[in-house]
Every structure is written in C-alpha cells, then in structure tokens.
Amino acid sequence: MMPPRTHLDGDWFGRGIPGNVRLGSDVYLDSSYGFDGVSESMHGGVSIGDASGAYDRAAFVVGPRGQVAVGRYTVLNGCYLVCEDRITIGDHCLLAWGAVITDVWTGASSSDTRRAVLRDAARSDDRSLGAGDDARPVTIGDNVWIGFDSVVMPGTVIGRGAVVSSRSVVSGDIPAYSVVVGNPGRVIRTLDPDDTDVAQRQAFSEHLRPARG
C-alpha cells in the first residue's frame, strides 16, 4: 500500500505530497506544487536527503517507474527534474532555476514514436508520457553546481565538484572538477580538487547553526 500523502504546514497548494516521496530530516520544501508531477506508484518515487531543500519553482516530473534520489545538503532552487528511470544527485549540489535534468528524450527519436506516445497519453487518466524511447539514467556526483537554464541530457554522468555554466547543454561523461560551458557543452578548465575530507569537516564545524540550548 502507498503511504498517505503528506501535507505541509501553510502550503498554498492543497494537494500535498505523494506517499512515494521520502524525506530525510530537516528537509525544506517551499510547497507541494513541485511534486504534483510525481506519479503515485510504488515502483518509483523521490527521496531527498537530510538538510536538502527544494525552493521556488523546483518541480519533479516522475513516471511510474522513475526513481529520483537526491543527497544531503543539496539545493534544488527552481530546477526541473524529469525522470522515467533513474536520476541520482549527490550531496552538497547546487541546481539553479530553469535547469532541466532529464533521463528521457520521450519522443525525440522519430515521429512514429511521438505518435504512439501521444496516442497512449491521450487515453490515460494521468496523461503520463512514459519513457517512449530508451530512458538512460543520469548521475550527478557530490558538490556539483548546475547553472541556471542548463539542460543535463539523458545518460549524462557528472563527476564530483564539476560546474555546468548557465544555459549550457551537457551530455555524456563530464570529468570531476571540470567547468563546462556552451551548447553543446565543452570543458574549458579544471578546478583544484580542494574539497577534501578535512575541508568538509572544517566547513561543518564553521557553517552549521549553533545547537539551541
């Protein structure tokens, strides 16, 4: 059985969050509006790790078999996640407004595919598009920054510490600590991998709010 929908305090959007959305501790969500595109299916869903947040227009469009996993301390600031298979986002990531992360092309391969996808959608109650073509999982490593209005295409794997600049379109393998710009995205430089365990421990010791007494 699906767990019941969760309702956020003071949520302006009345529908609440589907039971297949699992939240860690201290997760912040602006509204349930961004979860209205999540298919209510036990085979799929969304998990968001501790102390991560979904802000402003961040939205999830997740099909019945789509699984989105977001790590800890990650900022989903108005980004758009479209998932029919699997999208994995690491810890300490920054995803800006208008950025699209998708693991499906849904219908891009041919007009025959589009016709079939649209015919099925028009007959279904939830107008779900399904995968249509082969979905290809997307993996975004820890501490990755995706700039505004970028598109991360199906099958993309982004290594730790990388930066995708705004309005870029990226696909394939993006090496760790690289900076990618443009459409199609190209690596223009590589950053110093200074986000060591020591740096991370120091960051936690300096940047968490003091515990209340």
Place this chain on the structure above:
Amino acid sequence: MSQHPRFHPLVPDSLIPGDWFPGRTPRNIVVGENCVIDSSFCFKHFFSTEPVGLRLGRDITLWRTSLAAEMHGVIEIGDGSYIANASLVCSVGITIGARVMIAGGVTIADADFHPLEPAARLADTIALSPRGDRTHRPGMQTAPVVIGDDVWIGWNATVLKGVHIGADVVIEPGSVVTRDVPVGTRVAGNPARPVAE
C-alpha cells in the same frame, strides 16, 4: 484513480474543480474532445479579445503552460499535442500543428515584446508603467509563428517571431530558433542550425 486528479477537462467559461488559482477559463476559446488542463493559471496572461483567441483540436494536454495572448493574439493547437511547462507568448498568431510535443522551459514568441529603437522603447516603459496607458503602446515587430505536425521541441528551447517550422522536425534542448526550419530536419544550438543525424 487519484482523489485529486492532476488534469481536468478544459471547458470554456468555467471554473476548474479544485483549482488552486482563483480564475475561470476564458469564454472565447474553442475546445475539441478530450482536451485537459491542470489549472486556470494557464490563462493568467490570456487577454485576447478575438472572437476565438484559442482554438484547440482534440486529445490535447496542457500542463502548467502560460497561454499569454495579447488583445489580437490567436493561438491554435492541433490534435494530440502535448505542452508541459512552456510559455506561448502571442501578439498576433501562434499556430501549432497536430501531435506536437513541447517540453518544459520552452518559450514560443511571435513578437519582440518591446520596440528596438531607443525612443520608442523609452515610450513603451512609460505606457507600461503603473501611470501609463497600456492600450496605446508604441508599435513593435510581430510575425506569426507556425509549427508543423509531429514536431518535437526540447527543454528550454526558444522559438522566435516569424519562424515557420516544418513537419517532423526535432528542435534539440536549449536551441534558439531564429529562422525557418525545413521539413524533417533536426536543429540545435544558438542560433539553431541543422545537425547531422
């Protein structure tokens, strides 16, 4: 079936059941069978006063899509098309064929929104201001957009005024389409250019 369906039949001049946005669907729209929408919020910027400002075929899905039409704007969408999280900004005419898929973050505009020339642009800021007369804005460049059947427009793509897109075209994500696209081609980039298959 969910207790709170995401989609509702689109009916002219009516309230949508359970709508979060306090609006009605416009009177001057013509809707074919089996067309659905999520909220009247899609019509927040629909100001067309044409006899028919929006004409829909059948089996159309509209989700979180801004149907922004100015006074003389007319938007037409063909059978089976699916538009999610996109913006149609229409001053004169946007015509979309049958079985067109339009992905999230797409903007289709048939006008420049403001005049190019500095003096006219300055005048526009006054006409648009809280003190201004919005009914007498300076003229701007407009040209209808026409999109053929079986077209796919990917995430965050932009289609600009006057563009005619042929049937069976794929616009790759992030493209900015400034010129006509011939039947059966695939384009990408800014400005969008044909790509090898």
